[in-house]
Amino acid sequence: MNPKTTKIYLYTRYERFWHWLQMALIVLLLATGLEIHGLYSLFGFEPSVEIHNFTGIGWLMAFAVFVFWLFTTGEWRQYIPTTRKMLEVIKYYAHGIFLGQPHPYPKRKLAKHNPLQRLTYLSLAAFLLPVQMATGILYWTYNSWTSRGFDFLSLQVIAAIHMAGAFALISFLIIHVYMTTTGHSLFAHIKSMITGWEEIDEGVKIEDWERARGKPTQPSGT
Amino acid sequence: MRRLCLLALSVCACSLISFIMPCPPAAGEDEAVGRSMAHQATKSVRNWSTSDHSKHKALHQAFESGAQVTSACLSCHSEAFDQFKETIHWKWLAPQDGSGKKYGKAGDSVNNFCISSNYLNDKKCLSCHPGWEGKKDTVNCLSCHGQQDYNFTEGFEDYAAFSRSKDQEELEIAADIQKDIQNAVQRVARPGRKNCGKCHFYGGGGDGVKHGDLDSSLTAPNKSLDVHMGVDSQDFACTRCHTTVNHHVAGRIYTIPAATDRKSLIDNDLTSKITCESCHTATPHKAGQKPNDHTDKVACQSCHIPTFARVNPTKMYWDWSQAGKLKDGKPYDVIGPLGKETYMTIKGEMVWEKNVKPQYAWFNGSIKTLTTKDIIDPSQPVPVGRQMGDIHDPNARIFPFKIHRGKQPYDKVRNTILAPLLSGDDGFWNTLDWNSALKKGMAHMDQPFSGEFGFIESTYVYPITHMVAPGENVVKCVECHTGKNGRLANLSGFYMPGRDRFKPVDIPGWALVIGSLLGVLLHGAGRLISNSSKKEEETIDEP
Ligand code: HEM
Numbered sequence: 129m130n131p132k133t134t135k136i137y138l139y140t141r142y143e144r145f146w147h148w149l150q151m152a153l154i155v156l157l158l159a160t161g162l163e164i165h166g167l168y169s170l171f172g173f174e175p176s177v178e179i180h181n182f183t184g185i186g187w188l189m190a191f192a193v194f195v196f197w198l199f200t201t202g203e204w205r206q207y208i209p210t211t212r213k214m215l216e217v218i219k220y221y222a223h224g225i226f227l228g229q230p231h232p233y234p235k236r237k238l239a240k241h242n243p244l245q246r247l248t249y250l251s252l253a254a255f256l257l258p259v260q261m262a263t264g265i266l267y268w269t270y271n272s273w274t275s276r277g278f279d280f281l282s283l284q285v286i287a288a289i290h291m292a293g294a295f296a297l298i299s300f301l302i303i304h305v306y307m308t309t310t311g312h313s314l315f316a317h318i319k320s321m322i323t324g325w326e327e328i329d330e331g332v333k334i335e336d337w338e339r340a341r342g343k344p345t346q347p348s349g350t
Numbered sequence: 351m352r353r354l355c356l357l358a359l360s361v362c363a364c365s366l367i368s369f370i371m372p373c374p375p376a377a378g379e380d381e382a383v384g385r386s387m388a389h390q391a392t393k394s395v396r397n398w399s400t401s402d403h404s405k406h407k408a409l410h411q412a413f414e415s416g417a418q419v420t421s422a423c424l425s426c427h428s429e430a431f432d433q434f435k436e437t438i439h440w441k442w443l444a445p446q447d448g449s450g451k452k453y454g455k456a457g458d459s460v461n462n463f464c465i466s467s468n469y470l471n472d473k474k475c476l477s478c479h480p481g482w483e484g485k486k487d488t489v490n491c492l493s494c495h496g497q498q499d500y501n502f503t504e505g506f507e508d509y510a511a512f513s514r515s516k517d518q519e520e521l522e523i524a525a526d527i528q529k530d531i532q533n534a535v536q537r538v539a540r541p542g543r544k545n546c547g548k549c550h551f552y553g554g555g556g557d558g559v560k561h562g563d564l565d566s567s568l569t570a571p572n573k574s575l576d577v578h579m580g581v582d583s584q585d586f587a588c589t590r591c592h593t594t595v596n597h598h599v600a601g602r603i604y605t606i607p608a609a610t611d612r613k614s615l616i617d618n619d620l621t622s623k624i625t626c627e628s629c630h631t632a633t634p635h636k637a638g639q640k641p642n643d644h645t646d647k648v649a650c651q652s653c654h655i656p657t658f659a660r661v662n663p664t665k666m667y668w669d670w671s672q673a674g675k676l677k678d679g680k681p682y683d684v685i686g687p688l689g690k691e692t693y694m695t696i697k698g699e700m701v702w703e704k705n706v707k708p709q710y711a712w713f714n715g716s717i718k719t720l721t722t723k724d725i726i727d728p729s730q731p732v733p734v735g736r737q738m739g740d741i742h743d744p745n746a747r748i749f750p751f752k753i754h755r756g757k758q759p760y761d762k763v764r765n766t767i768l769a770p771l772l773s774g775d776d777g778f779w780n781t782l783d784w785n786s787a788l789k790k791g792m793a794h795m796d797q798p799f800s801g802e803f804g805f806i807e808s809t810y811v812y813p814i815t816h817m818v819a820p821g822e823n824v825v826k827c828v829e830c831h832t833g834k835n836g837r838l839a840n841l842s843g844f845y846m847p848g849r850d851r852f853k854p855v856d857i858p859g860w861a862l863v864i865g866s867l868l869g870v871l872l873h874g875a876g877r878l879i880s881n882s883s884k885k886e887e888e889t890i891d892e893p
Contacts, residue, residue, distance in 0.1 A: 166833045166848045173828035173848060177640060221873075226880035271643040284845040288852040295859030299866040306870035310877075 133312065136237055138326040143203075146194050147321055153187040154297060161294055184264050191257070206240050207250040214243040225310065234328050248300070256296055263290040384634020391615050391629040392584065404536040413531050414513075415506055416482025416490055422535070423491045433597040434489050439480060442470070444604040451721045453604050458721035458795070462668060462734050462756040462808045463554035466722065466769030471794040474773035478549040492534070493548075494541040500534035543569055543579065546588040558664045562706060562752035563816040567661035575660055577818050593622045600624040602813070605738070607715025607745075626650040640827075649747045652710060653825040654818050658752060663688040663702040668756040671805035673698035674782045681782070696779040698757075708750030708814045710838055714739030717811065722797055725765050728806045731755075734767065735810035741843045748841065750814040758808055759788060763800035767808075768792060 139147070160180040163170050171179060198204040216232040221244075224232070233242035241249060266278070266286050273279055308317040312327050320326035403409055408422040424431055434440050443454035452458045456470045467475040476484040480493035483503050492502070505527055512524035551557060551566045558565030573580035578590070592599045600622040602608040613621045614631045621628055630650070633642040641653070658664065673696060676682070681695030690702040716738040726732045739746030759768045770784065771777045771791035778787035784803060792799040830838045831848030838849065845852075 164831075164847050165851070166831070169828070173831055174640075174826065177827070226876055228880070271646065282845075284850075284852060287845055287847065287850075288855045291852065291855045292859060295855070295862055299862045302863070302866040302870055306874065309874070 133327045135325045135327050136235075137324055138235060138237060138240060138320060139324045141324065142197060144321055144324055146190075146197070149190060150187070150194075153183055153190070154301075156183050157187065158294060158298065158301075161290075165291065165294075181268055184261075184268065188261055188265070191261070207246055207253065209247050209250055210243050212243065214247075217242050217244045221310075235326050236328070252300065256293055256300075259289065260293040260297070263287075263293065382634060382636045382639075384630035387614070387616070387631050387634070388629040391623075392586075392590070403538050406536070409536045410532060412528055413506075413535060414510065416502060417488050419502075419535050420482070420488050420491060423538075427491075430491065430597065431489050434480075436596075437598050438603050439494075439597075439599065440489065442467070442479070444606065451723045453719070453721070458723050458797075459604070459719045460722060460734060460758075460767050460769060461554075461719070462754060462758050462810045463560060463665075464772055465670075465758055465767075466791065466795075468769055468771050468791045468794040472771055472773050472777065472791075474555075478552075492538065494545045495538040496534060496545070497537045497539050497542065498534040500530065502531070502534070505531050505534075540587070541589055542587050546592075550588075554665065556665075558659060558662045560665075560754075561812050561816075562658040562664040563655065563812070563814045565659070565662045565664065568816065571661075574820055574823070575817055577820055579816075591623045591628075593624065595622075602715060602717065604719055605716045609715065626654075647747055649713070649749045651813075651815050651818070652708075652748050652750050655708065655750055655814050655816075656819055656823055656825045657705045657707055658750075658814050658817055659704050659706050660817060660819075663690055663704045664706065664752065665690075665700055666703045666706065666752075666754060667699075667701035668697070668754070669699040669805075670759060671698065671757045673778070674784070676782075695782065706752065707837065709753050710748050710750055710841060711737050711811075712739045712741055712743065712746040712841070713737045713749035713751075713813065714743050714746040717813070720767060722767055722769050722792070722795065724767070726760065726767060726806065728760060728762075728765060728804070731807040731809055732760075732767070733811075734758075734808045735812075737811050737813070741841075748838065752812040752814055754810045754812065756808055756810070757805040759784065759803045760806045761800050762802040762804045764798065767806075768799060768803055769795060769797075 157180060160171060160176040160183070162168070163176040164173065164180060170176070213233055220229065220232050231242070233239075235242075263286050266273075266281065267283070267290055269276070270283055270286075273281055308321075309315075311317040311320075316327055406426070408425045411418075411422065413419050413422070420431070438444060438454070441454065442456035443452060444457075444459075446453060455467050455475070458466075460466045464472075464475075466472070470476060470479070470486065473484060476486070479486065480490050482488060482490045490502075509524055509527045509531065512520045512527065515521060515524070547564075547566065547569055550561075550564050551568065553560035553564070558567075567575060568579055570581050571579050573583035576583075578584050578586040579588075584590075589599070592601055594600065600608060601624060608624045609622060609628075612625065612627050612632060614627050615621060615623070615629060616631065623629060626634075627645075627650075632645050634645070634650075635641040644653075672693070675693075675695055682693075683691050683695070684693035686692035686702060688702045688704060691697075691700065692702070693699050717735055718733075718738055719735045720726065720732070737749070737751060759770060760766060761768050768788045769791045770787040771794060772779050772787065774780065776786065776790045778784065781787060785801070788799055788803055789801075825837065828848065830836045831846060833849055833851065836849055838846065
């Protein structure tokens with residue numbers, strides 16, 4: 129019954145590197161941030177603050193490089209949101225997955241993300257993470273608010289937004305990690321983010337609209 | 351090409367970041383800026399004096415009284431007494447504000463230790479006044495400048511007695527006494543720790559009673575008690591920081607802060623050295639270190655003096671209402687575990703503590719002390735001495751304090767604090783009669799007393815600024831940045847990471863996290879179950 133599968137090279141070396149680097153940074157930021165928040169003592173408060181600030185700045189710089197990569201390679205198109213097939217994807221995860229139905233939106237080189245992913249990653253990369261960075265920087269430069277004319281800000285509010293972002297990120301991480309188990313096998317997706325090669329069903333057709341736009345059309349299934 | 355672009359972009363990113371970063375001053379090598387600055391500002395003391403007092407003719411005369419000694423000093427230091435007369439050390443009065451209240455020990459101000467000097471009519475108080483033989487007429491320069499412990503009162507008396515004798519032997523004794531007097535007079539210098547400590551270590555009638563950060567342990571402290579005064583460290587005398595202009599010694603005077611601006615010696619080389627920042631600057635820590643960001647709102651003392659009274663105990667509570675009890679018809683004392691009186695018939699009940707964690711409050715350097723002329727509210731503890739400033743005051747920072755609690759007499763009809771006369775024949779310590787001691791005390795001050803008295807609870811604060819501990823003993827970040835009984839738990843009105851949680855975010859936040867967890871668990875369980883039932887179906891179908 130199972131359709132034949134084939135392997136495609138989905139994630140370039142930089143993408144994979146960036147993915148795992150960012151994961152490590154975010155996990156470290158969360159671990160130290162939550163310690164600063166007073167939840168537990170792991171590194172100690174003072175080391176946590178130092179690690180958090182250092183990692184935070186490091187992440188910002190690395191993220192700038194990622195943004196540059198996105199635009200120079202045109203990969204940003206992978207994140208253009210769409211509502212087409214969104215319902216099918218939702219239906220699949222809410223229902224079809226239990227019946228063993230095939231994913232309504234298989235991965236392709238030119239369409240790495242399904243509509244739900246596109247929306248999630250877009251809000252992540254274009255909203256949540258920048259908000260986290262902006263509030264982080266403001267938090268970090270708290271002492272120069274007066275000299276920079278940011279006096280209207282309140283640390284309580286900045287910290288609250290930063291915390292809200294942290295909670296959203298934890299929630300994302302939980303769901304994201306869980307979703308990696310929904311591939312052909314439990315670890316298939318994780319494996320592909322390590323090797324770059326993703327296993328997909330053979331002979332699935334992608335519609336034009338699914339492609340990351342602006343890319344030259346190529347014969348599907350390559 | 352792409353690599354080049356990437357490189358260029360990272361450079362841009364870096365410069366953007368460095369623009370955003372607050373620019374710290376360049377630090378010298380590995381040492382904290384403030385430490386190098388302070389070392390630079392305090393080169394080792396050299397003997398720069400151009401004068402040897404034992405060679406001065408004026409100090410080789412036969413002295414028969416303190417007044418003569420003073421005139422000998424003034425014969426060279428012509429302006430000294432005129433200067434000194436104007437200082438709080440002489441007047442025991444702070445500048446007045448026209449309210450009709452006299453501020454100061456010699457005025458209407460009170461505390462919750464020995465309460466008042468009854469306009470200096472309580473003679474015991476004069477033991478610390480820098481006049482001769484407990485009198486107020488002329489200054490005793492040697493109180494502060496004398497380097498030899500010598501009892502001049504006795505010396506002059508004995509000299510007077512022997513020198514009038516006809517007996518040759520007694521005249522020789524007189525000559526010896528005179529030699530001792532002159533020796534003591536000739537041994538003068540800038541005030542040392544002992545000179546200041548004679549009064550300031552024993553304020554409130556005993557060692558360590560008042561301040562908590564000033565007691566006899568600072569006469570010759572080690573570095574771990576005080577990094578500046580430590581004899582094995584910088585060996586500072588009090589005057590190294592309490593610098594002097596025209597005999598006015600730098601320091602707080604009641605409501606007048608010790609310093610009104612935060613200048614360091616690099617801003618102004620003639621500034622007083624009374625604040626930490628005078629020598630250490632406002633960003634004393636290594637460049638980029640978090641503590642530098644705290645100095646705008648947290649005084650150095652808050653972290654650098656983790657506890658006070660580290661060697662000798664200090665008095666934390668004094669309940670005058672318990673005074674007067676007798677045992678077998680006689681006054682008695684009880685000595686507590688720290689070797690200090692926990693009860694004295696003449697003083698009441700007291701509590702002593704050692705290694706005390708300070709209390710923290712916003713402080714702009716000014717302390718408001720109540721007077722016998724202030725109306726109080728006896729329904730709650732009366733802040734007899736309280737720190738001024740709050741979070742909105744730009745000159746206020748979080749500062750450590752000793753809070754001395756107690757119970758002291760007040761006028762139940764007039765709602766004012768009463769000033770009993772304590773020492774002397776008519777004083778409470780002799781009569782153990784409150785009514786008469788209060789009447790006498792108030793009469794000395796020309797102030798009314800209704801005759802009805804009670805005891806009110808009161809508090810009196812002392813800023814903690816001495817006993818600066820070595821770096822390794824400073825208060826750790828987490829002692830304040832914690833939600834569990836942190837040192838700053840009682841300060842509100844500002845957000846502090848680690849201490850504060852914003853519930854409207856935290857509660858939904860945790861709900862979201864737990865919800866996500868439950869969601870994926872349920873979903874996963876669903877997949878497991880449907881998978882296994884599918885397999886079963888398949889095994890039925892296949893054959
Ligand atoms: C994945 C990204 C991040 C997460 C999950 C995160 C999480 C947190 C959390 C939970 C706190 C405690 C907040 C509180 O209790 O008030 C915190 C504090 C803080 N965060 Fe972040 N953060 C992130 C990124 C950043 C970035 C990029 C910066 C910028 C440098 C930053 C700077 C700070 C600062 C300055 C604090 C206050 C404590 C300190 O001084 O270290 N954060 N963060």
